Amino acid sequence: xxxxxxxxxxxxxxxxxxxxxxxxxxxxxxxxxxxxxxxxxxxxxxxxxxxxxxxxxxxxxxxxxxxxxxxxxxxxxxxxxxxxxxxxxxxxxxxxxxxxxxxxxxxxxxxxxxxxxxxxxxxxxxxxxxxxxxxxxxxxxxxxxxxxxxxxxxxxxxxxxxxxxxxxxxxxxxxxxxxxxxxxxxxxxxxxxxxxxxxxxxxxxxxxxxxxxxxxxxxxxxxxxxxxxxxxxxxxxxxxxxxxxxxxxxxxxxxxxxxxxxxxxxxxxxxxxxxxxxxxxxxxxxxxxxxxxxxxxxxxxxxxxxxxxxxxxxxxxxxxxxxxxxxxxxxxxxxxxxxxxxxxxxxxxxxxxxxxxxxxxxxxxxxxxxxxxxxxxxxxxxxxxxxxxxxxxxxxxxxxxxxxxxxxxxxxxxxxxxxxxxxxxxxxxxxxxxxxxxxxxxxxxxxx
Numbered sequence: 001x002x003x004x005x006x007x008x009x010x011x012x013x014x015x016x017x018x019x020x021x022x023x024x025x026x027x028x029x030x031x032x033x034x035x036x037x038x039x040x041x042x043x044x045x046x047x048x049x050x051x052x053x054x055x056x057x058x059x060x061x062x063x064x065x066x067x068x069x070x071x072x073x074x075x076x077x078x079x080x081x082x083x084x085x086x087x088x089x090x091x092x093x094x095x096x097x098x099x100x101x102x103x104x105x106x107x108x109x110x111x112x113x114x115x116x117x118x119x120x121x122x123x124x125x126x127x128x129x130x131x132x133x134x135x136x137x138x139x140x141x142x143x144x145x146x147x148x149x150x151x152x153x154x155x156x157x158x159x160x161x162x163x164x165x166x167x168x169x170x171x172x173x174x175x176x177x178x179x180x181x182x183x184x185x186x187x188x189x190x191x192x193x194x195x196x197x198x199x200x201x202x203x204x205x206x207x208x209x210x211x212x213x214x215x216x217x218x219x220x221x222x223x224x225x226x227x228x229x230x231x232x233x234x235x236x237x238x239x240x241x242x243x244x245x246x247x248x249x250x251x252x253x254x255x256x257x258x259x260x261x262x263x264x265x266x267x268x269x270x271x272x273x274x275x276x277x278x279x280x281x282x283x284x285x286x287x288x289x290x291x292x293x294x295x296x297x298x299x300x301x302x303x304x305x306x307x308x309x310x311x312x313x314x315x316x317x318x319x320x321x322x323x324x325x326x327x328x329x330x331x332x333x334x335x336x337x338x339x340x341x342x343x344x345x346x347x348x349x350x351x352x353x354x355x356x357x358x359x360x361x362x363x364x365x366x367x368x369x370x371x372x373x374x375x376x377x378x379x380x381x382x383x384x385x386x387x388x389x390x391x392x393x394x395x396x397x398x399x400x401x402x403x404x405x406x407x408x409x410x411x412x413x414x415x416x417x418x419x420x421x422x423x424x425x426x427x428x429x430x431x432x433x434x435x436x437x438x439x440x441x442x443x444x445x446x447x448x
Contacts, residue, residue: 011090011097013290015297016108018253024116029109033076036109038068039096046089050374051390052082052110053089077117082390083110084378085249086342087286108294114251123250126166130380131246131255137214141181150176169388173423175215175416182208182217186236190228196274197322200315201308204234205270207263207288209281210242216415219280222443223312229446230319230326237277239266243284248291249379260292260302268301271308278312280439282343282413283379285311289347311344312439313352313413320359330447332365333409337402338438339371339421341414342378353413353438360445371401375412377420392424399424407433411441 017023040046041060046053056079063070089106090097096104117123129135140146152158159170168174186208194202204227212220227234241262247255267288270277279285288309296302310318319325340351357368376394381387402410403425410425410433412418422435436444 009099011094012099013294014098014103014105016111016291016294018112018115018295023112024119026116026120029112029116030073030076032109033079033113034068034073036104036106037071037076037079039102039104040106041068043095045095046093046106049088049093050082050084050086050376050378050394051387052079055079055082077113080110080113080117082387083107083114084381085111086374086378087346088342088374091346091348111248111251114249115253116251118251118253123252124167127250127380127384128252130166130168130383131250131252133210133214133242133246137177137210140177140214141179141184143179146177146179163385167385168383169385172383172388173419174383175211175419178213178215178217180217182213182220183236185217185221186224189224189233189235191231191233194230194232195324197319197324199318199322200324201274201276202232202324203275204232204315205237205267205275205277206234207237207240207243207267207277207279207284209279209284211415212280216437219415219437219439222437222439223278223280225443225448226316226439226446229448230316230324232319235270235275237266237270243279243287244292245283245287246379248287249381253295256292256295260296263288264292264299264301264305267305267308271301271304275308276310276315277305277308278310278315280312280437281415282311282341282347285309286343286347311347311349311352311413313356314347314349316442317352317355317359320356326446327359327363329360329363329445331444333360333441333445334365335367335369335405335407336409336411336441337369337371337405337407337433339373339375339398339402339410339412339414339417341412341417342374344413345372356442357438360442364445366445367405369402369405369407371398373398373401375414375417375420375424377414377417379416382416382420391420392427395420395424399428403428403430403433406431409434409436409441411436411438413438 059071096102162168163170196202241259244256244259293306354370376391382391
C-alpha cells in the first residue's frame with residue numbers, strides 16, 4: 001500500500017455505514033479514533049480550526065508518553081464533544097482524506113462517536129430539546145405569546161434559568177420568535193413562467209428552513225422579492241420538517257432518518273418536475289446535498305433532490321451566466337464585510353455570494369471585504385454554556401477582520417453565524433456596523 005505524504009487528489013466521501021451493527025460498536029470506534037488521532041498528532045495542520053484539535057493535542061502532550069497511546073481512551077470523548085461538524089478539516093486542510101490510502105474522515109468518525117453516545121442515552125434532554133427546532137418554533141406567529149417569550153429572553157433572571165435548565169449561556173445571543181411565520185407571510189409569485197437556462201431551471205421551489213420560517217422570515221421574503229424582480233416563478237414547498245442538521249450534530253441519526261422520510265418524498269416531486277430547490281440557510285442546503293445522500297446512497301429520490309438542490313447565490317450567479325438575471329442595481333451598499341460560512345464553503349460551489357456582490361459592484365458602490373474563516377457559532381455549539389467562550393475565541397479573528405474596515409454592513413449566508421459575529425464585534429467595542437443577510441443586501445441593491 002502506498003504511504004505517500006499528503007494527497008493531491010480532490011477529497012471524496014464514502015457513504016456513512018450507519019445501519020451496520022458494527023457502526024455502533026464502541027470499542028471498534030475507539031480503535032478507529034486512536035488510529036485517526038495518531039495521524040492528526042503527527043500532522044497538526046488543523047490546530048487553528050476549532051477546539052477539537054487543541055483539545056486532542058493537549059491530551060497527547062500532557063500524557064505520560066507524549067503520544068496517543070498515553071491518552072486514556074475515555075478522554076477521547078472530550079475531543080468528540082468539541083467537534084461541531086463544520087467539515088472544514090476534511091474539505092480544506094487534511095492531506096489524508098480519501099482517496100489517500102490512510103482514509104481519514106475526522107468529522108464522520110466524530111459523528112459515529114456522537115451516534116454511539118446518543119444510542120447509549122448520554123445526550124441530555126436539554127440538548128435534545130435545543131435540537132428540536134420544529135418543537136420550539138411552534139410558538140412563532142402566536143400573538144402575545146411571541147412578545148412575552150421574546151421579552152423574557154432578554155431578562156437576566158430568565159436567562160439565568162435557561163442557563164441552569166437548558167445549558168444556554170446567559171451571555172449568548174439567542175434568536176427571537178417571529179410575529180408571523182414566513183410560510184404564512186409569503187406572497188404568491190408574481191409570474192407563472194420563465195425560460196429555463198442552459199444551467200438553471202426557470203422555476204424555483206423554496207424550502208423555507210426552520211430558522212427563516214420561525215425566526216427571521218424577512219430573509220425568505222427578500223429572496224422571494226429577488227425572484228419576483230427577475231421574473232422567476234416560485235412555490236413554497238407545500239410540506240416540510242426540519243432538514244435534520246441539528247439532529248445530525250447530536251448523533252441522532254434515527255432522527256435524521258425521520259426528517260428525511262418526511263421531506264424527501266415531497267422534495268423529490270419538485271425535483272422530478274424540473275424545479276430548482278433553494279434554501280436560505282447553508283446548513284440546510286448541505287444536508288440535502290451531502291449528509292442525507294451519504295446516509296442513503298442508494299435512494300433514487302434522495303439523489304434527485306441532491307441534484308436539484310441549490311444554494312440561492314449559486315442559482316442566481318448561474319442564472320446570470322445564462323443571461324437571465326437582471327443587473328439593474330440601484331442602491332449603493334458602501335463597505336460590506338462578508339463572511340463565508342463553513343457549510344457554504346464545503347458545498348464545492350465556489351464563492352458565489354462574493355461573485356454576486358462583485359457583480360453588484362459593477363453598477364453601484366460596493367467595497368467588499370471577504371473573510372473565509374469559521375465564525376465559531378456552529379449551530380447550538382455557540383449558545384451552550386459549555387462552549388460559548390470557546391465559540392467566541394474561535395470567532396475572534398473573524399470579528400477583528402470584519403470590523404477592521406469599519407464597514408457599513410456585516411453579512412454572512414449563515415443567519416446564526418451573522419448574529420454571533422455581530423455579538424463578537426460588539427464585544428470588541430468601537431463602531432457597530434449593521435447586520436444584514438446577503439439576500440437582504442441583494443434586495444436593497446436592486447432598490448426593492
